[in-house]
Every structure is written in C-alpha cells, then in structure tokens.
Amino acid sequence: MKLDLKTLTFMGAALLAACTSSAQSPEELNDLEIAHVAYIADNIDIQYAHLALALSENSTVREFAETMVRDHNGVNAQALALLEKLGAQPQNNFLSESLQANAKGIVDNLTSLRGADFDRAYAQNELAYHQAVNDLVENAFIPNIENAEVKALFEAGLEIFKAHEAAAELMVAAVK
Amino acid sequence: MIKEIWSDAVCRTLLTAWSLTLVVATMLVVLASRSTYAEAAEHVIDIKSFVYNPEILEIRVGDRITWTNSDFVSHTATAVVVDGQSDSVATQEHSVWTTGEILAGEKKTIVATESMILEYFCRYHTAMKASLLIK
Numbered sequence: 296m297k298l299d300l301k302t303l304t305f306m307g308a309a310l311l312a313a314c315t316s317s318a319q320s321p322e323e324l325n326d327l328e329i330a331h332v333a334y335i336a337d338n339i340d341i342q343y344a345h346l347a348l349a350l351s352e353n354s355t356v357r358e359f360a361e362t363m364v365r366d367h368n369g370v371n372a373q374a375l376a377l378l379e380k381l382g383a384q385p386q387n388n389f390l391s392e393s394l395q396a397n398a399k400g401i402v403d404n405l406t407s408l409r410g411a412d413f414d415r416a417y418a419q420n421e422l423a424y425h426q427a428v429n430d431l432v433e434n435a436f437i438p439n440i441e442n443a444e445v446k447a448l449f450e451a452g453l454e455i456f457k458a459h460e461a462a463a464e465l466m467v468a469a470v471k
Numbered sequence: 472m473i474k475e476i477w478s479d480a481v482c483r484t485l486l487t488a489w490s491l492t493l494v495v496a497t498m499l500v501v502l503a504s505r506s507t508y509a510e511a512a513e514h515v516i517d518i519k520s521f522v523y524n525p526e527i528l529e530i531r532v533g534d535r536i537t538w539t540n541s542d543f544v545s546h547t548a549t550a551v552v553v554d555g556q557s558d559s560v561a562t563q564e565h566s567v568w569t570t571g572e573i574l575a576g577e578k579k580t581i582v583a584t585e586s587m588i589l590e591y592f593c594r595y596h597t598a599m600k601a602s603l604l605i606k
Contacts, residue, residue: 361595454521
C-alpha cells in the first residue's frame with residue numbers, strides 16, 4: 296500500500312502524541328537533546344526545500360523553499376555557535392530519530408509526485424510540519440529548557456518558524 | 472546739459488548697482504538653501520522579530536536610511552512594485568530600489584531620492600511591510 300502524505304503526517308503526529316505518554320516524552324528531554332531535535336528538524340525542512348527546488352516550477356513554492364533553506368541554515372548556524380560557546384555537543388535521542396524516520400517516508404512520497412500534485416503536497420506538508428514543530432517548541436521545549444541562552448535562542452527560533460507557518464498557509468492557498 | 476548728463480549717469484550707476492545687488496542677494500539665498508538641503512539626516516530602521524521599526528519613517532530627499540538586522544535570519548528592504556506595472560514603467564515613473572540581502576547582524580544603507588517608491592517589504596518574508604514618508 297502506498298502511503299499518502301496525509302497518512303504519513305498523521306502517523307508522525309500520532310507518534311509524537313504517543314511519545315508524550317511514555318517515559319521518553321519531549322518534556323523530559325534535556326537542553327542538549329532539545330538542541331539536537333531542533334538541528335534535525337531544521338535539516339529535515341532544508342531537505343524538503345531542496346526537493347522543492349529540484350522538482351517544482353511554481354514561483355511561490357520556489358521562493359518559499361529558498362527562504363526555508365536560508366532561514367533554517369541561519370538558525371542552525373546560531374545554534375551551533377551557541378553550543379560551541381557553551382562547550383557542548385547536541386545529543387541524539389528518541390525524538391530526533393522518530394522525526395528522521397517520519398521524514399524519510401514523506402520524502403519518498405514527495406519524490407513520486409510532479410507538477411501541481413507535488414506543489415500541493417509540499418505546501419500541505421510544510422504547513423503541517425511547521426504547525427507540529429511550533430507546538431513542540433512552544434509547549435514542550437521552551438518551558439523546560441534550563442539554560443537561559445538556549446531558551447532565548449529557541450524563543451527567537453519560534454518567532455521565525457511561526458512566520459514560516461504563516462507563509463506556508465499562504466502557499467497552500469496559492470497552489471490549490 | 473551737463474546737469475542732465477550727470478543725472479543720467481547717476482541713474483544708470485544706481486540702477487546698475489541695484490541690479491548687481493539683487494543678483495548677489497539672489498545667489499546668496501540660493502547658496503544658503505542649497506547648504507541647508509545638503510545637510511542630509513541619518514535614519515536607522517531596526518529589523519527585529521520580523522518587524523521594521525519604525526514601520527513608518529519620515530524622511531527628506533537626500534537622507535541616508537540604514538536598515539540594521541537584529542534577527543537570526545537574513546532580510547531585505549525592497550520597494551513594492553504594484554502588480555500590473557511593468558518593470559519599464561516602474562523604472563520610468565518611480566525609483567525601484569532594494570537593499571539586497573541584509574545578513575543577520577549586518578546593515579545596509581540607501582539614500583532617499585525624490586521619486587523613490589515609498590512602500591517596501593522583505594523579499595524573503597513577504598508579510599513584513601513598512602513605508603517611508605517624504606516630508
């Protein structure tokens with residue numbers, strides 16, 4: 296059975312929801328694990344954006360994707376600089392791994408699409424992805440981050456990702 | 472007759488002196504206004520949390536406007552070209568300008584011109600909008 300994008304996104308959200316009821320919940324991650332999740336989440340969206348730049352001819356989609364590459368690389372650079380300053384390394388964890396596993400399925404699905412089908416799927420995924428990540432950052436991460444500088448970085452990052460979410464909404468409407 | 476010639480000479484001299492005085496005075500007024508015009512002001516617009524601050528800035532032609540980027544990501548300040556205007560029309564009737572990419576922590580400056588487009592936005596984050604107001 297070929298998984299469609301909606302099913303994959305639901306699976307990802309269900310996985311995240313299920314994780315909150317186990318001992319390994321997003322709220323229980325330490326600062327370095329949270330930093331790792333953020334780095335992986337940024338890289339996943341950069342990967343989606345490169346796919347869009349390779350496969351889409353829609354100017355709205357391409358401009359959005361270029362912004363994703365630019366912005367997520369910028370946030371990653373700030374995060375890595377902070378970790379270097381703190382003398383710390385991000386730590387891999389269950390949530391980073393589940394995000395990567397989920398992303399693989401979405402990439403497989405997106406690469407099978409072309410034209411308007413791809414544009415719609417990419418736009419919908421970007422909106423769903425940013426909504427899910429923003430909820431995670433705002434409600435699970437920021438309240439539990441201990442280091443003040445790391446918290447400030449995530450608060451600034453959340454502003455950026457909320458702007459992305461708003462732009463994704465416009466993109467979804469534009470490619471309908 | 473001598474009296475008449477002298478009177479005529481005096482009149483001519485006075486008129487010439489008056490004309491010269493008028494010309495010099497006019498030149499002095501023009502120079503004074505030019506020196507005032509040349510005192511261009513410096514303005515700073517800070518980009519923070521995806522907002523241009525101030526969102527409306529009063530300027531004069533010749534002023535220097537500097538955008539500082541206090542965000543983690545790149546922005547631009549780019550003139551808004553109204554849909555339907557061709558590039559050639561926009562170029563002829565207005566000044567289409569842009570700062571280009573302003574990297575995080577960096578700044579870019581432009582000089583205000585008489586016919587510049589006053590509405591601008593961020594090329595990368597199109598919801599970010601602001602405007603200039605020429606006095």
